[in-house]
Amino acid sequence: MKHYCHYHPNTAAKWLCTHCQTEYCVACMPDADTHRRHGHCPHCGQTLRYLGAGKEVEPFWNRIPQFFRYPFHTDSLLVIGICTFVPLLLPANLIGLIIFLVLLLALFKYTYAVINHTTEGHMTPPPLATAFTGSGFSIAIQHWLVNILAGGLTYSAGMVGGPLLALAATAFVMLVLPANVMILAMEREVGPAVNPINLVSLISRIGWPYFVLYLHLIMMVLASVAVEEFAFQNFAPMLALPLSGFIAGTFALIFFHMMGYLLFQYQEELGFASDFQDETPAPAQDRSRRLEADIDMHVKEGQYDRALAVLKSAVKSNPPHPQRVEQLYRLLTATNNAEELMRHHRILLHWLGDRHEGTAIAGLLKTLTGRDPAFRLDDPELIVHCARALHSQGENREVLKLMQDFHKRFPDSEHIATGYLTVAQSLAQLGLWEKATAFLNFIKQRGAQHPLHGKIDAYLEQARNQQPLRGPAASFDVGE
Known part of the structure; x- marks a missing residue:
């Protein structure tokens, strides 16, 4: 499930x-x-x-191209190459035979390591050292012992029931061959690997994909035999032997990787859990991601008070995290929590102003004045910041309300000139040119030390011509 x-x-x-x-x-x-x-x-x-990731991974039959590319990594190629070509250099004596057997054991050890490595979620071959160092060489002996017992089963069936029973036993042994290998790779014991109950249980848990895997085994065995026959018919034995051995080793790694992937894909049915290791590095511990998840879960559970408590704590940092401020704004507006909107209006308005969300600012101001008709912002910098955002989205009448009596309320503010220029631009947008001109003249008279003072004449000229107040045009002339 x-x-x-x-x-x-x-x-x-x-x-x-x-x-x-x-x-x-x-x-x-x-x-x-x-x-x-x-x-x-x-x-x-x-x-x-x-x-685990068993239900997320794509079916193994969709990864056939990746399986056939699997052996062509440096480590796996070196293992196959060493175990295939080094025997050609060995002397024909007892020492050469011992080295050959050690290399054969190393190759079998590596193929079983491929299964375990893949089952753990690694989609690249194990390191070269896996084949030649550490424990695990006994797996090759166990592999051959399983094969001997399978042969003994076939022989015993023939002795007891004749050719027909021997044929049935042979068919069963061939069918459960991949299951033998997979169970032996997981259990590292011969008993479970030859237990018919375990074999049938593994096949039934995997289902029909097991038979797809088995079909690929037959095709690769036939292909390996065909390559070997071609090599010995067309090349000298000294060349044909390593060539056929290399191809057989390559097909073995492909198939063992496929078996490992099938176990990885059906891990839940087989009672273990694993995830991709090569493609997903361990995530760094990030408190903000935990907060994000907690907020999301609280909201989806309808526990808005808990979500609000988490967000209120998060926005106390200085400066507040923009994403947390946005989540606080979305939550408070969605729940129509005017009390908390009033309590956090400075942070929220600053954030909306930074995003030039003029319409949202107008809505928030309307909510605040609806809760308290006497409410007025008392921060001149914030007022001008909001006014500019309001003007950018055509909320010009809201600009006039917000900036009303600004110079009387904050006579010493350094933001008077900037704020009243925004007022003049809003009045111009409303077609009130005389009032716009009056505010521009006010800036000219009161803001002689302000950087805007030198541009006011250009704004006044635009107002006389009833043009949008955009100030002097940029000049790219270079003086001689």
Whole structure:
């Protein structure tokens, strides 16, 4: 059964809280460690069960081109090359035979390492050292022991039931061959790998894709035999032997990688959890991502008070995080929380002004004055900031309301000239040219030290001609 996130129903879940029976996706659990399979439920604090990536990965039959490219990495090519070509240089004596057997063991060890490596979520071959160092050489001996037992089963069936039973036993042994290898790779024991109950259980859990895998095994065996026959018919034995060996080793890595990927794909059915390791680096711990997920979950649960508490705490930082301010604004306006809008109006208006959200500023000011008819902004810089944003979106009458008596309220403000230029531009947009000219003249008389003073004549000329007040045109002339 495919698991979906409780809060993002179209997204596959990666974590399950067995205590509160809630499933989470990666977005809900940004602080969980998928590589260590460790995370805690944000609701109850219990340790989460990791579900893995089995239901997200594409089916193995869609990755056939990637499978055939798999052996052509440096490490895997070196392993195949060493195990194939080095025996040609060995002396024909006991030492040469021992080295040959060691290389054969190393090759089998590496192929089984490919299965485990892929099952853990690695889509690139294991390092070269995996074949020749460390423990694990016994897996090759176990592999051959499984084959011997399979042959013994076929022989015993023939002895007991004659050719017909022997044929049936042979067909069964051939059919469960990939299952033998996969169970041996996972369990590292011969008993489970030859237990018919385990074999049938693995095949039934995977289902029909197992038979697709088996079909690929047959095709690769036939292709390997064809290449070997072609090599020995057309080349000298000294060349044909390493060539056929190299092709056989390449096909072996391809197929063992396919078996590992099939286990990776059906990990939930097989009772383990794994995720892509080569493509998804461990996420850095980021408190902001945890906050983001908590806010999202609280909102989707309808727990607006909790979401508000998280956001209020988050916006206390200096400077406040713009994304948190936006979330606070969206939440307060969606819930029509006029009290909290009043309490946080400075931060919200600054943020809206920075984004030139004039219409939103007009709506917020209307909400604030609706709650308190006597409300007026008392920060001259913020007033001018909002006025410019209002003007940029054509909210010109709101500019006039906001800037009313500005020079009387803040006679010493350095923002008078900038604010009244915005007023003049708004009046011009409304077609009130005489009033616009009056404000421009006020700036000219009172703002002699302001940088705008030198541009006022150009604005006045535009007002006389009833043109939009855009100031002097830019000049690119270079003086001689």
